[in-house]
Amino acid sequence: MSDNSVAGKHILITGGASGIGAETALLLAKRGAKVTIGDLNEVDGKTLVERINDEGGQARFCKVDVSVSQSVEALFVSAIGELGNIDVLINNAGIDHDPKFLLEIEDATFHKNIAVNVNGVWYCMKQALGHMLENGGGHVINISSVAGIRAAPTLSAYSAAKHAVVGLTKSAAVEYARYNIRVNAVCPSFVRTPMVEHVLSKLNERGQKALISANPMKRLGEPQEIAGAIAWLCTAESSFMTGHTVVLDGGMTA
Numbered sequence: 001m002s003d004n005s006v007a008g009k010h011i012l013i014t015g016g017a018s019g020i021g022a023e024t025a026l027l028l029a030k031r032g033a034k035v036t037i038g039d040l041n042e043v044d045g046k047t048l049v050e051r052i053n054d055e056g057g058q059a060r061f062c063k064v065d066v067s068v069s070q071s072v073e074a075l076f077v078s079a080i081g082e083l084g085n086i087d088v089l090i091n092n093a094g095i096d097h098d099p100k101f102l103l104e105i106e107d108a109t110f111h112k113n114i115a116v117n118v119n120g121v122w123y124c125m126k127q128a129l130g131h132m133l134e135n136g137g138g139h140v141i142n143i144s145s146v147a148g149i150r151a152a153p154t155l156s157a158y159s160a161a162k163h164a165v166v167g168l169t170k171s172a173a174v175e176y177a178r179y180n181i182r183v184n185a186v187c188p189s190f191v192r193t194p195m196v197e198h199v200l201s202k203l204n205e206r207g208q209k210a211l212i213s214a215n216p217m218k219r220l221g222e223p224q225e226i227a228g229a230i231a232w233l234c235t236a237e238s239s240f241m242t243g244h245t246v247v248l249d250g251g252m253t254a
């Protein structure tokens with residue numbers, strides 16, 4: 001296997017039915033990886049799996065709610081049972097919330113963001129790290145956000161959750177580096193996905209323009225541009241990299 005290959009690797013991606021996760025699943029499958037897609041969205045997940053398999057790839061779908069530890073456990077049992085040991089886990093499932101100042105955000109919204117974006121990553125990391133320890137190694141890739149490395153006004157609950165993801169990434173990377181397990185994070189800015197289309201739909205024209213041109217490239221990222229970086233992380237070309245954040249933001253945080 002060449003250093004830049006993912007062929008034959010079993011890659012589990014949560015939230016793989018839509019947006020960044022779906023583009024990543026398509027790209028990895030096209031490059032020969034075996035892909036398990038875990039998602040709440042059964043309809044889109046199964047449709048994507050059908051498309052990948054029709055195009056000659058190897059994929060399967062498993063319904064999961066990453067915020068529920070038993071559901072995550074069942075996902076790992078099913079994924080390992082069907083496609084074998086997991087080489088890479090991509091913790092991509094996530095939610096955001098309507099843009100509001102902190103005082104206007106309901107406690108329930110904060111708790112939901114923590115439940116999906118932090119607890120979900122936590123449960124999946126626990127399953128993956130235990131499994132990878134037994135198998136002599138692996139790679140966990142956590143999808144955080146630029147909101148996980150800098151202020152995100154009106155997105156404080158989301159930002160708190162995404163900062164936690166970066167913290168989990170760094171600490172676990174240092175703890176497990178000696179066991180041939182890498183842990184890295186990816187931090188995109190605004191990317192054209194259903195999540196961002198929903199945010200755009202809530203803004204007036206001025207707000208939309210401001211969001212789209214919030215980086216020096218003056219455009220949204222495309223899901224394919226994030227998928228490409230994640231796919232590179234899945235290869236041995238990134239083998240000396242652990243505990244870091246790959247920032248894909250059109251220059252926003254430069």
Ligand code: NAP
Binds near residue numbers: 019021039189190195
């Ligand atoms: P998306 O299109 O909304 O896709 C997210 C997927 O995750 C959906 O299929 C969603 O299912 C699923 N999901 C939600 N809650 C879940 C749960 N509890 N358990 C399992 N699956 C669940 O989002 P995206 O924009 O591609 O975002 C993917 C990741 O990138 C997220 O972690 C997000 O925070 C991060 N990110 C996105 C951007 C951006 O601009 N798009 C920027 C920075 C970071 P449903 O459709 O049923 O909800």
